[in-house]
Amino acid sequence: MPDTGPLARFRDRLRLPLIAAPMFLVSGVELVVAACRNGVIGAFPTVNCRDTEQLDLWLGEIDRRLQAHADASGHAAAPICPNLIVHRSNARLAQDLAVLLRHKPEIVITSVGSPAPVLAPLHDAGALVFADVASIRHAERAAAAGADGLVLLTAGAGGQTGWLNPFVFVRAVRGFFDGPIVLAGGISDGHALRAAEALGCDLAYMGTKFIATRESMADDRYKQMLVEATADDILLTTAFTGLQTNMLRPSIAAAGLDPDNLPARGAIDIGKDIDIGARENRPKRWRDVWSGGHSTSGVTGVLAVDELVARTATEYEAASARVRLI
Template sequence: MSADLLARFRDRLRLPLIAAPMFLVSGVELAVAACRNGVIGSFPTVNCRETEQLDAWLGDIERRLQAHADANGKAAAPICPNLIVHRSNARLQQDLAVLLRHKVELVITSVGSPAPVLAPLHDAGALVFADVASIRHAERAVAAGADGLVLLTAGAGGQTGWLNPFVFVRAVRGFFDGPIVLAGGISDGHALRAAQALGCDLAYMGTKFIATRESMADARYKQMLVDSSADDILLTTAFTGLQTNMLRPSIEAAGLDPDDLPARGAIDIGKDIDIGARESRPKRWRDIWSGGHSTSGVTGVLGVDDLVAQTVAEYEAASARVQLA
């Protein structure tokens, strides 16, 4: 396996970057804006209420990106749906069928082994990247036949890993020479360039894309990211049962004490506090919001055009500095 797998769309990228797939945040507008700016656009398929909506989303994205290509004489960056492969995803096979029908170029699998979807996606010509949070999981994904790995490192927003990115990337490079994507702490073009120097081919940027005008996030969520810093990120298992980085101010706004949360996996946190009717109980993701350590880099709510232009300038400055060293 080789990083040359990316050659098929490298000339369509303005940056070696993926706008991370984020639950209830990444939608058509954000994905299209990222792709037409030369950044791989992504979204979890479960952001669509049903499989029929997923089909409509992909059709809309394809039409808009084709119009962009026709107008500019160059194909946009690829769209990259994110499939939850855990058994709890009852729509997995139906959503997979839609991705195959649309002939997507790249798919990211999450929350489990990519093995069940690898053969049909490979047969359709798609690359499959598996996100992993430990060295053991990375080894298993490689053994299953994943084309690339997304390394969830300490500092990534939402459900995350705990390993230091320097250690994680170098350990995986010891047994895998295919594409590696670094997830966690990519707040600007300088960090993106550093990820490449470390041995990564691509990186996720998530938190800063939440605070864009094109994201589906609540306006209060976006402003909270602007007002917060890395010190406001809390790593907890209370809301999902897995290690998850959440915004402390959102926990407080929901009437909970960030320093006195349920021990693990409180699916309906309304059961643990008395805050009235069931429909008013705060819910993870809807009312209690995630963020990564790169929250410190969010200084305003931008359009994707401006965010990418800013990141390009930072990346080029960092690259120039490396060349002078």
Template sequence: MTSDRLQRFRDRLSLPLIAAPMFLVSGVELVVAACRNGVIGSFPTVNCRSTEQLEQWLGEIATRLQQHADQTGRKAAPTCPNLIVHRSNTRLEEDLAVLLRHRPEIVITSVGSPAPVLKPLHDAGALVMADVASIRHAERAAEAGADGLVLLTAGAGGQTGWLNPFAFVRAVRAFFDGIIVLAGGISDGCALHAAEVLGCDLAYMGTKFIATRESMADDRHKQMLVDSSADDILLTTAFTGLQTSMLKPSIVAAGLDPDDLPARGAIDIGKDIDVTARENRPKRWRDIWSGGHSASGVTDVLAVDDLVARTIAEYRGAGGR
């Protein structure tokens, strides 16, 4: 399945793949390395400490990718900022204004309807893809005019979906002819090709990109993924209030029992009377690390160049073009 909306980028992609936008993990180095290897590089705008830093990141990414194109004669894959559209993002309007100035080719919206930002982003020439975790959310995003849907399925790292990817993709493809991106469980090129056969245009790969030299993740997080398998991933609401895939070993290292966690969202809510206790409390994302079911496919910490080359070989070996 190849959506016509992706044709403008097709000759710039080595794989139908997005390096997933990951909180506190995706930064300039990871995005640049992914894009110059023909993989769409994405990052949450909230990974930048300020709107000013977002401006700097986008400028640096664009400059380095243009230098790459000048040196190689090959234009890099698109850069794809990820915009949190939920009301909790107090920088939404400011970050959107920065994106409109830089005119990214693709933008992914998360945690809410893309409707409020669709027109300005479309006017700026961007394709807008919305992440969704249910059939109803997919229908609403499609009705709003999203160019693509990122289907969050069971097995994705971090805040995740719960639907089986086979059922979810086929149900959405029955009513949506735009871009479909599968998020969850893509551990190698064979799985990527399977996603295409299922009816997807692109897929996320997140967990394996955490364990790259260019990611901003703590080195201990990277090694923990190498040492872990899918059995070490725990789906819990304890840290965010939403279903979130976390690494059990990081929970244990923080002094918590994965089998006896507090109630929904009770950890890290910042309501301790004792200030010292609040400061020492394990922090989600900083101390409690995420990972997806594809942790079983992480066998070493690689440079992005090597990860993409390996994935291309797997993809072609499985019958991908």
């Protein structure tokens, strides 16, 4: 039967059912363009731009480069996917939304709150709206609000994360939601991607492995730390953000903190320091204390996005062939 679901409009432009996850201070123009021209949805947080003017410039540059790729190759690239923080703490929400409405992206992911306030204008602009959710209750609310798709943040996702087992979470959500589901957490290769599909997902996030690519904006030390680390080096803590966050133990130690003796919830306010005077050498979360997911065990080198996607595609095809033989 023909595909008539929400993803039908661009499914033939996807090499893999994969989103290069939107990552704070990591996802930029180079990473998004490289992902999209390789048939992977390229996502980025709008707050990675210093202001709305830069967001407008980024979107224009991405569009121009992907159109040039399409003209040269004869194949349209995968969609770009801005990630919009909808929490009231995002003072730029209205301005960033206005920029997105002008550029008309095919997909927008909302995070840290209900997608309800932005659904109508984004739908009017032709965008699918996917909502980040970390619990079954959040998923029910986002679905009731009219989200087109749900991104399930499960245990093992890098940065601010979920806590539910992905098998339980996906199957519970499939009980009441028949739209696109994106699995976030633990997708380290094409085998895991194929397993996510078998579980009932339409797409999956891959984040940590894209941090360790040449095109990411991450510090080279960060990339090398991921290569050297395993899942055992990931620490789930509320000390830095007040929310459950997966961080790299070696980066915590390098910042002069003891990973096994961190203060109480949200007590380390290093993310709000101003880099002036006596504070200029204090560590900052995300800049000096880095996040990572359980899939860091799959990071074995710093690759170009071309190579990472090619390897993942080979693994995905091998996993698909094995499933057909069972």
